[in-house]
Amino acid sequence: MQNYSAFSLFKQALGGHAGWQRQWRSPEPKAEYDVIIVGAGGHGLATAHYLAKEHGITNVAVVEKGWLGGGNTGRNTTIIRSNYLFDESAALYEHALKLWEGLSQDLNYNVMYSPRGVLMLAHNIHDVQSFKRHVHANRLNGIDNEWLSAEECKEFCPPLNIGAMRYPILGGALQRRGGTARHDAVAWGYARAADARGVDIIENCEVTGIRRGVNGAVEGVETSRGFIRAKKVGVSAAGHTSVIMSMAGVRLPLESYPLQALVSEPVKPAFPCVVMSNTIHAYISQSDKGEMVIGAGTDAYTSYSQRGALHIASHTLDAICELVPMFRRLRMLRNWGGIVDVTPDRSPIIAKTPVPGLYVNCGWGTGGFKATPGSGNVFAWTIARDEPHKINAPFTIERFRDGILIDEAAAAAVAH
Amino acid sequence: MLLITCPHCGPRAELEFSYGGEAHIARPVDPTGLDDEAWATFLYKRSNPKGVHAERWRHLHGCGRFFNVLRDTISDTIVTTYPAGESRPEMTSDGKENVR
Numbered sequence: 001m002q003n004y005s006a007f008s009l010f011k012q013a014l015g016g017h018a019g020w021q022r023q024w025r026s027p028e029p030k031a032e033y034d035v036i037i038v039g040a041g042g043h044g045l046a047t048a049h050y051l052a053k054e055h056g057i058t059n060v061a062v063v064e065k066g067w068l069g070g071g072n073t074g075r076n077t078t079i080i081r082s083n084y085l086f087d088e089s090a091a092l093y094e095h096a097l098k099l100w101e102g103l104s105q106d107l108n109y110n111v112m113y114s115p116r117g118v119l120m121l122a123h124n125i126h127d128v129q130s131f132k133r134h135v136h137a138n139r140l141n142g143i144d145n146e147w148l149s150a151e152e153c154k155e156f157c158p159p160l161n162i163g164a165m166r167y168p169i170l171g172g173a174l175q176r177r178g179g180t181a182r183h184d185a186v187a188w189g190y191a192r193a194a195d196a197r198g199v200d201i202i203e204n205c206e207v208t209g210i211r212r213g214v215n216g217a218v219e220g221v222e223t224s225r226g227f228i229r230a231k232k233v234g235v236s237a238a239g240h241t242s243v244i245m246s247m248a249g250v251r252l253p254l255e256s257y258p259l260q261a262l263v264s265e266p267v268k269p270a271f272p273c274v275v276m277s278n279t280i281h282a283y284i285s286q287s288d289k290g291e292m293v294i295g296a297g298t299d300a301y302t303s304y305s306q307r308g309a310l311h312i313a314s315h316t317l318d319a320i321c322e323l324v325p326m327f328r329r330l331r332m333l334r335n336w337g338g339i340v341d342v343t344p345d346r347s348p349i350i351a352k353t354p355v356p357g358l359y360v361n362c363g364w365g366t367g368g369f370k371a372t373p374g375s376g377n378v379f380a381w382t383i384a385r386d387e388p389h390k391i392n393a394p395f396t397i398e399r400f401r402d403g404i405l406i407d408e409a410a411a412a413a414v415a416h
Numbered sequence: 417m418l419l420i421t422c423p424h425c426g427p428r429a430e431l432e433f434s435y436g437g438e439a440h441i442a443r444p445v446d447p448t449g450l451d452d453e454a455w456a457t458f459l460y461k462r463s464n465p466k467g468v469h470a471e472r473w474r475h476l477h478g479c480g481r482f483f484n485v486l487r488d489t490i491s492d493t494i495v496t497t498y499p500a501g502e503s504r505p506e507m508t509s510d511g512k513e514n515v516r
Contacts, residue, residue: 242464243466252461253456254462255462256489300435301471301487302464302471303492304466304489304490305490400456401452401453401455403452
């Protein structure tokens, strides 16, 4: 792997930038691998990276039906935070946040992690009580989160309107270590690092079946580029998890919904942090390109269409215009949808399945991006050792049977 | 936005309706006779198909009645709608009778 540094940039500049190598290969699939990961999004590529780096398993293929990072990895609003209420979720998302802090160095790739602060606004008494509870719970778990008054919110984020409006800002919970990262760079950085350790990333290779032996164990995957043998298959397919898992006869408690986002025309630096409002449902941050990145909600119905209805996006823009009146004249350039797989308790499943050799990492719903490094890290552990890491041990499929839900649905409201 | 034909009121905009999840999931007649696995299946497991999906909608800001919709989840095309209580019509995503 070509190392990236100020010196290499200088050296390549002298050569007219003609000497840069491809960041990852485009290999033909081999007949057999030790592990196949289905889905080359952030989570799948991170899994391959940690399998190679931490567990020494380098004979790995990541198969992807489209192109690398073309699904939810390239469609999210890039928000990173770990201020979840329950101990199980807090441990998982904090594990991810700690990895974010060193990720650019680990991958030798600038993922543009920017801990600019995530401010979650409270608009009514219930919000205030709920967020203060979050602040206390987070502190007990060693996670930074602090309560700000409305005036302190305004001081931290001057564009906010703390004056009279239908749902006035009563205060907010601020996680200073939260922020954003460049989503594409996360996928590319993991792909490059995994590729350098020998992982084959096979794009345009759709999984059409999962072959099982007479004892029920996984033997490999049928793909649009032929059969690939492997004793272990990890599914990391986000909104299409139900489709892939049904090929192995496994039914999961998942439903797939379109989640929309949109960006404005680029403007000069105007918005210093990430602001989220669960009550009036909007979240916004400014990308380094200058666009306002705005997240809307899910549509009401299940769908695989990767688009949603305009009234969902315009509802969010109503809220943005109230919160940040100076953005009323911004024009929106693009909007799109991604398909998110939602579990009944809004917490992910990172677990072994009833099928020997088949593992699944799914159910991230509307908030998977922030967890990318931690998710891949513990999923790699689960695949390599055939048992869960202690962090993902509670995130089983069986928790729905046994009634041990991790009920962030009620705790974290709509936006994850 | 979907244009949904309420079987009782005719075609109306999606904004008048609320979504009620997958259709034809009957509450078990004898809940105490179910083991945990069967109970979890009833509560949580859904078919989540990539293709034609039978789902409940409620005409919340209209007649207020629940009814069922067949919708293709790839294109969001509504294949047909039918009153609650009727069994699922055998239809393909282009609205033709299914002759399997």
